[in-house]
Amino acid sequence: MLEQPVFGRRLRQLRTERGLTLAALAGEGMSTGYLSRLESGARQPTERAVAHLATQLGISPAELTQSTAASLAQSLTLATGLDQDEAGQTLSEALKASEGEDPLLRWQALWQVAEWRRQRQEYPEQRACLDELTELSTQIGLPELRARVLAELSRCMRNTGEIAGAVDAATHAYELAKSEALPARVQTATLLALVSALTEAGRLPDAARHTDELLTVTDKGSGPQWAQALWTVASIRVRQGDLDAAAELMDQALSGFDGRDDLTMWMRLRISAARLDLRTDPPKTESAQRRVEEVQGAMPFAGTPTVEQQLLAVRARIAVTTGRLDEARAVLDQLVGFDDLLPYQERIRLDVLRNRVLLLEGEQATALDGLRKLAEQAQQSGNMDLAAEIWRLVAESLAK
Template sequence: MLEQPLFGRRLKQLRTERGLSQAALAGEGMSTGYLSRLESGARQPTARAVEHLSAQLGVDASAFAEAVTDSLTRSLAIAASADSDENLVEVQRALDAGGGQDPLLRWQALWMVAQWRRRRGEHKQEGEALEELVRLGDELGLPELRSRSLTQLARCLRACGEIPRAAEAASEAHRLAREHRLPVADVAASLLALVSVESEAGRLSEARAHADELTALTEGRTDTLWAEALWTAAAVRVRQGDLTSAQKLLDRALAGFGSAENLSLWTRLRVAAARLHLQKAPPELDVAESYVEQAETSLAFVGIPALGQEVNALKAEIAFEGGRFADARTLLDRVRGADPNMTYRNRVRLDILDSRLLIIEGDEEEGLERMRRLAEQAQAASNIDLAADIWRLLAETLARSRGTSRS
């Protein structure tokens, strides 16, 4: 017996495989409206409809009863049991082929592909998958899927420097998680995204309030969510200039979160700690270098090129602050020569360091102009925090350069 919604999905698959529009398939013997309702599963097919569609498609009626075990189902099952680049490439190909795929199955495949793209630092492709995830979540009407896809989209948009859109997505994800009483993990994930975006937008009072909500929500845990909450709350305090409180929060995460739990996060926490000590006045270079050395021990096992590039870029910044300008230039050129696939903020950090080195190396006018452009671009993108950082670093670099030249 031909039951819905399997019949509708199989019908759509057969039609799209042949490149037919609904109007072309319906022909003169059926209305496109009726065909559309058949494909959506809203109408049960009659014997006459099946006969007409079989003739139009050039298949036997039994073709509609075949199990829809398409390439997406197969590739997704294989990827789920062995998460490798090769298997995920096949999942992406099956997604690109389309053709009558079950919406929930497609959502699952897109989620897997988006996570894969994120790990590889391919933010543009990740964003494309996440945009479709959001649309599918809306169509399916499941608040869990809607909140999760919006949270990940917000994180991706932030990584790409699209702060206003990221804030909109994170706010909606948080609203859905709260309104539908979703699990703590969903509420916390939405808050992680929201706090980060609010901080970069310069909305520090809102970010602090949400960060406090986040740490209270995850209190008593020792998992990835807890460590990320402490890290995020620390980042807000850094931007508020409260480095002492930031260090206390980060130290708790560093002490209580083991590498066996999540090696990538364990490494990132050490990168964050190195950067915090680098921002102190005066910079605590020995401590920063110690954390960088710890982070480097895990890079070969993490397998995330962008993270390795971030660590090398941080080493260049430490060399600059230590007055080893030639070393800083060598390290910076090495990172750039690897064609860095980094977040928007980290790419800008490379440009900032390049501009600061130009000033120190004697090309003050060019370095000054570049940093002005970077600050204006960050301001235009609503990345207020980054713009403020650039102006601060420009002032410090000019003072350092002119002080050195006078001496």
């Protein structure tokens, strides 16, 4: 016989799988109030109750009282030997039947599932995990857990275009990390979230004020977090118009980061460097193309859908910059259907690129109308940096 609350969870799982209400499962031989208390774990089941419920469910009493789900602790252990997709699925299923278990175990499982959802670009599902993680972190009472969750929540909200919320979450994470004197790795994570959110919100002076602090916290590093810090500060320098300083920071990250630590990060750095190459005057298209070829060579080993889409977008930009419009159009066509999976900023920038192609093809009225709508959409979402970027393109196009 399963002890409570495990029996209650097992019973509720079987009932919901069959789409039964409490009244339907209780039938004439049991009150819904008693059944509800069984499911909540407030009452221990009798043999008579088990027999009645098994009949109602169409299974044997042994099937009802034997748990088929591994505990959350077992699932976390099993997940260490699985690839990311298998681990994510295993933990996701375990979480559905693990209400009432140790909050720390649930936190660990949810954190891994949230990262799995992010990698799969399932942002609403990731957000649901992060919302529960926020509540669990408060319940557990460890400031480090709460700061880490808030920083990741900010990142998730930026991906869905919720810029004001992203700034709030990152600000709370940063203030918590500072007030509690949390470890450098946590302070770095919160700073990365804050600088990125402030930049997207168009608050460049506020973002720039944190860049020196970010570089100081990550000084003498060499891992993924260090490389991401340099990359983030480089993006600020680009927006400040200091492309030389941005290039220097990117070169430092590219040369100092060993791809064996994180091959996906190694590829994303080169994609970002290729974008920077295309922003110089004149654009360094040959350098950008070399970086694209480096990433393409690594794709079989650590390529993800996100990296593949970012790579295609850079290839389209190179084609536009070099005037190969047919090639640009073909590459952009490959990205059709991925838009719902891409982060908000990437989706908008792809649409901007499509309108740039229309401009170059002579469809000025259609392209300008599309760009205006994209700029207004970015403004309404609070993404002021992206909106300003699009309005500049509109102004330049009208001037020409």
